[in-house]
Amino acid sequence: MKKLFALVLALVLCLSAAALAAPTEDRAGEPINLPDDVQKIVSMAPSTTRVLTDLGLQDKLVAVDAYSAAYQPELAELPQFDMMSPDAEQLAALQPDVIFITGMSLSGGDNPYQALIDLGIPVVQIPTSSSIAAIQEDVRFIGDCVGASDGAQALVDEMQAEIDEISAIGALISSRKRVAVEVSALPYLYYAGGNTYIDEMLQIVGAENVYADSDPWASVTEEDAVAANPDVILTCISYLPDPVGEILGREGWGEVKAVADGAVYQLDDESCNQPNHRIVKALRQMAEAIYPEMFAKLDAAA
Numbered sequence: 001m002k003k004l005f006a007l008v009l010a011l012v013l014c015l016s017a018a019a020l021a022a023p024t025e026d027r028a029g030e031p032i033n034l035p036d037d038v039q040k041i042v043s044m045a046p047s048t049t050r051v052l053t054d055l056g057l058q059d060k061l062v063a064v065d066a067y068s069a070a071y072q073p074e075l076a077e078l079p080q081f082d083m084m085s086p087d088a089e090q091l092a093a094l095q096p097d098v099i100f101i102t103g104m105s106l107s108g109g110d111n112p113y114q115a116l117i118d119l120g121i122p123v124v125q126i127p128t129s130s131s132i133a134a135i136q137e138d139v140r141f142i143g144d145c146v147g148a149s150d151g152a153q154a155l156v157d158e159m160q161a162e163i164d165e166i167s168a169i170g171a172l173i174s175s176r177k178r179v180a181v182e183v184s185a186l187p188y189l190y191y192a193g194g195n196t197y198i199d200e201m202l203q204i205v206g207a208e209n210v211y212a213d214s215d216p217w218a219s220v221t222e223e224d225a226v227a228a229n230p231d232v233i234l235t236c237i238s239y240l241p242d243p244v245g246e247i248l249g250r251e252g253w254g255e256v257k258a259v260a261d262g263a264v265y266q267l268d269d270e271s272c273n274q275p276n277h278r279i280v281k282a283l284r285q286m287a288e289a290i291y292p293e294m295f296a297k298l299d300a301a302a
Contacts, residue, residue: 023144027137028103028125035122038097038146044083045102046071047274048126051142052100054277055151062094071270084108088115096121098145103127128275130195130216132163135275155277162280166204166287169294173206177290180210180230180258183217183273185237185246189225192236193218197275205287206294207232226256232290233258236282238269265289 022034042063043049049068052061053075061075065083069075079094081087083105091099092115101113101123113123124145129135136156143152181198184190192198193214202209210230211218220228233256237243244264253259267289271281287295 022147023141026124026126027129027141028127030125032122032124033120034124034145035097040094040096040098041146042081042091042094042096042099043068044081044086044105045100045126046270047276048100048102048142049075050270050274050278051139051152051155051276052146054155055143055146055148057146057148060146062096063091071274085112088113092116092119092121099123100142100145101125130197132197132200132279135197135277135279136160138275139277159277159280163204163283166280166283166295169291170204170206170287173291173294176206176208177231178210178229179207179232179234179286179290180225180228181267181272182233182235182237182243182247185235185240185243186222186250189220189222191218191220191225192216197279198272201279201283201286204283205290207286207290222252226253229256230258231261232263232265234265234267234286234289236267236269236272263289 026032040062041060044065046068049064063079064075066080069080117123126138129138139156140152143149181192191211193211193216196216199209210228235243240246244266247264258264267282267285271278
């Protein structure tokens with residue numbers, strides 16, 4: 001009996017150690033070697049920075065990218081770097097245990113973090129995920145990297161509960177409105193297309209993405225945007241003082257149904273544009289903007 005107990009205990013301990021083990025590959029499939037105890041973190045991606053601070057790890061951040069500091073002013077006193085071309089020498093001087101980056105940092109071809117990798121500093125890439133399930137994996141992955149797996153799972157569980165609540169109402173909608181989600185305004189119009197988490201969010205709330213059959217981030221001529229004639233236009237833009245007013249005031253757009261009906265709404269740009277657990281804020285805004293009567297009932301029941 002004692003031998004059996006010892007074997008069971010050894011198995012439990014082995015499984016627990018495996019569960020707590022840090023990842024050995026980043027989300028791009030590249031090998032990483034993380035320390036057992038992460039104390040100094042650099043985040044070069046706003047979406048990752050938000051996950052880390054929501055995990056209560058702000059005190060472990062030793063540097064961030066400039067966009068992270070813009071979204072979270074409480075981080076403004078930290079050293080800030082250009083995510084595309086960081087000063088490797090200054091970053092190395094901080095002696096970070098891990099540096100989180102996004103795939104955007106590698107879009108120029110060369111890896112601006114290679115010198116840091118050569119020094120043995122773990123540089124962990126999290127490419128932009130196209131689905132909600134992948135975003136949830138990203139959140140769990142970040143938690144696993146920094147020893148906060150339980151906290152990360154709690155963020156995902158809370159996120160999923162919100163999705164399930166909204167999805168239950170969205171599934172009841174039979175007459176689906178046609179929606180365009182604008183991510184860049186004139187003169188360079190871009191909309192969220194298919195194979196994006198935004199397209200998936202529209203499906204959850206019971207809407208149809210006008211650009212579901214287009215590239216993920218669809219470049220659209222003004223003529224084609226007018227011809228698409230969506231019932232509702234949502235904008236994720238924050239760089240204009242009044243993005244809704246800009247759309248409603250566009251010359252030649254008066255016959256577009258969304259403009260004629262005044263059905264143009266602004267989403268919170270951080271929760272819309274950053275793929276992390278906070279996309280559910282934009283999800284609820286979508287639901288309430290597109291189907292206010294349906295989702296007002298949901299809010300009343302909550």
